[in-house]
Amino acid sequence: MGRSKRNSESRMGKIILLLTLLFLFEHANSKIIIVSKNSGTSTIKSGIENANHGDTILIKKGIYKENQIIVNKSISIIGENDAEIDGENKFEILILKTDNIQIKNIHFKNAGISYLKDNAAIRIEGVSDCTIKNNKFTNNYFGIYLSKANNCKIIDNEIHSNGASESSSGNGVHQWYCKNNEVKNNNISGHRDGIYLEFSRNSFIENNKSENNIRYGLHFMYSDSCKYYSNIFSNNGSGVAVMYSNNIEMISNRFENNWGSASFGLLFKDIRNSYVAKNIIYKNTIGLHMEASSNLVIEKNIFKENGWGIKLMANSTDNIFTKNNFFSNSFDVSTNSRLNYNKFENNYWDNYKGYDLKKDGIGDTPYRPVNLFSLITASTPASLVLLKSHFIDILEISEKIIPVLTPAKLLDEKPSMKTIL
Amino acid sequence: MQKIFLIFISIFILIGCSTKVEQINYNKDVCAYCGMMITDRKFGAELITKKGKIFKYDSIECLAAYTNEIEIEEPHSLWFADFSTPGVLIQDKESKIIRSDEIQSPMGLSFLAVKKNMEENRTNILNNTFKEIKWGEVKEIVKAVWEK
Numbered sequence: 001m002g003r004s005k006r007n008s009e010s011r012m013g014k015i016i017l018l019l020t021l022l023f024l025f026e027h028a029n030s031k032i033i034i035v036s037k038n039s040g041t042s043t044i045k046s047g048i049e050n051a052n053h054g055d056t057i058l059i060k061k062g063i064y065k066e067n068q069i070i071v072n073k074s075i076s077i078i079g080e081n082d083a084e085i086d087g088e089n090k091f092e093i094l095i096l097k098t099d100n101i102q103i104k105n106i107h108f109k110n111a112g113i114s115y116l117k118d119n120a121a122i123r124i125e126g127v128s129d130c131t132i133k134n135n136k137f138t139n140n141y142f143g144i145y146l147s148k149a150n151n152c153k154i155i156d157n158e159i160h161s162n163g164a165s166e167s168s169s170g171n172g173v174h175q176w177y178c179k180n181n182e183v184k185n186n187n188i189s190g191h192r193d194g195i196y197l198e199f200s201r202n203s204f205i206e207n208n209k210s211e212n213n214i215r216y217g218l219h220f221m222y223s224d225s226c227k228y229y230s231n232i233f234s235n236n237g238s239g240v241a242v243m244y245s246n247n248i249e250m251i252s253n254r255f256e257n258n259w260g261s262a263s264f265g266l267l268f269k270d271i272r273n274s275y276v277a278k279n280i281i282y283k284n285t286i287g288l289h290m291e292a293s294s295n296l297v298i299e300k301n302i303f304k305e306n307g308w309g310i311k312l313m314a315n316s317t318d319n320i321f322t323k324n325n326f327f328s329n330s331f332d333v334s335t336n337s338r339l340n341y342n343k344f345e346n347n348y349w350d351n352y353k354g355y356d357l358k359k360d361g362i363g364d365t366p367y368r369p370v371n372l373f374s375l376i377t378a379s380t381p382a383s384l385v386l387l388k389s390h391f392i393d394i395l396e397i398s399e400k401i402i403p404v405l406t407p408a409k410l411l412d413e414k415p416s417m418k419t420i421l
Numbered sequence: 422m423q424k425i426f427l428i429f430i431s432i433f434i435l436i437g438c439s440t441k442v443e444q445i446n447y448n449k450d451v452c453a454y455c456g457m458m459i460t461d462r463k464f465g466a467e468l469i470t471k472k473g474k475i476f477k478y479d480s481i482e483c484l485a486a487y488t489n490e491i492e493i494e495e496p497h498s499l500w501f502a503d504f505s506t507p508g509v510l511i512q513d514k515e516s517k518i519i520r521s522d523e524i525q526s527p528m529g530l531s532f533l534a535v536k537k538n539m540e541e542n543r544t545n546i547l548n549n550t551f552k553e554i555k556w557g558e559v560k561e562i563v564k565a566v567w568e569k
Contacts, residue, residue: 115507116463
């Protein structure tokens with residue numbers, strides 16, 4: 001037994017040695033092609049023509065006015081400081097058509113706005129294992145467009161557009177029918193959606209900052225088994241929309257400053273089996289809007305200074321809200337029905353007025369987060385002008401004593417007396 | 422005096438019952454069905470009821486789903502964004518709906534509308550892989566895919 005193990009180990013060693021040698025050999029064989037305004041190879045297209053698989057193209061400082069550059073070899077294209085490719089508002093700039101391409105340190109600008117074609121600064125089409133790192137994108141229609149692309153990495157990029165003032169704008173990072181892609185440490189602003197996923201699986205989105213986009217900071221459509229951690233979404237049309245998707249993990253994100261008549265920090269529509277934890281939902285018209293969604297666990301989040309903390313539509317069922325903190329929201333929870341099939345337990349509510357005479361950290365009486373006024377405003381939005389009026393206060397008190405209109409079953413049986421962090 | 426009064430009244434009544442199409446305010450209006458902001462001028466749709474109430478949608482899919490799921494009076498008219506001249510709404514009578522896998526509509530089912538009499542050469546942007554679909558079929562497809 002031991003001998004065969006040693007045998008396999010030594011075989012393993014040989015294989016590794018062989019691979020290393022191959023790798024070195026390949027590197028020894030690969031060359032660096034320099035593209036410069038004042039040398040023989042003055043365009044990126046000619047640089048790619050002269051390259052073989054494994055080569056590196058180094059782009060010297062300068063503005064290169066080129067578009068529809070097709071990369072069909074597994075090469076690295078690296079820019080020196082201030083290497084710019086200008087699409088001159090026509091067509092697309094770079095189109096990756098084979099696996100294992102690396103694009104680094106290049107400034108892409110002015111990929112053309114087109115109504116009929118989704119022009120992007122970089123289009124990654126039907127390939128895998130490409131890396132887009134440390135680039136800058138300004139004023140492009142779409143920034144990076146991944147179509148049927150797998151195992152790609154989009155890291156450390158600055159992706160900005162002035163879409164807010166333009167009549168039309170595409171998405172910053174767009175994924176369509178993709179698998180296993182990583183989007184990390186990017187700053188994205190001024191696009192339609194900062195990051196958009198449609199029919200994609202297993203995407204990992206971490207540590208990005210997506211702000212001032214026209215529609216959403218991040219948007220899932222029919223995309224399952226994705227994760228997003230530690231991102232900041234602020235000042236977008238609305239924060240993040242998760243729609244028609246399953247198994248999404250949302251942890252440690254910030255959703256903030258989304259103000260507008262129908263703006264929200266977080267929207268769930270038709271999603272299932274997802275986990276939402278440790279997020280901060282701060283200063284939104286609606287913190288979390290939830291529709292036709294079920295089997296979600298929502299815990300340890302902070303809902304602070306929102307108009308509505310949670311708008312829970314009655315067609316959402318079997319969701320668990322636990323150990324969340326609600327501070328200074330105009331309405332903690334509102335709903336559109338007297339029925340409730342969701343569970344609220346052990347949350348901290350700063351509006352809770354009960355006592356803890358048992359000293360077990362749990363309020364002695366249940367808390368009803370849906371107040372009468374939120375129900376009235378749900379059916380008649382204009383009644384919102386009565387907010388803070390004495391008339392409403394009197395109604396609230398009488399409703400608290402004898403609940404007639406508010407959902408009898410929507411209550412937190414064990415409200416926490418202390419904040420939970 | 423009475424005459425003027427009558428004229429005013431009739432003007433008010435006429436304005437009140439207007440069933441005129443209203444342009445979609447892109448990047449501001451929200452879809453009446455799915456709640457998404459309407460941003461893409463190539464898509465978008467509108468429903469006008471007989472009483473003149475207007476609902477706007479981000480896609481043909483959402484209009485179809487809305488009429489499938491929510492009971493409304495017989496609509497006065499349906500309008501679709503003209504794919505070939507983005508931003509312009511055309512009435513259902515004057516349009517044909519096409520499904521093309523090459524096109525990504527906001528809700529993912531790839532429906533788009535163009536003018537009925539649009540010359541064929543303008544559809545070459547779609548590489549001729551399109552297929553015209555009747556409104557009834559659109560509603561059936563949306564029902565089949567979304568109400569699993």
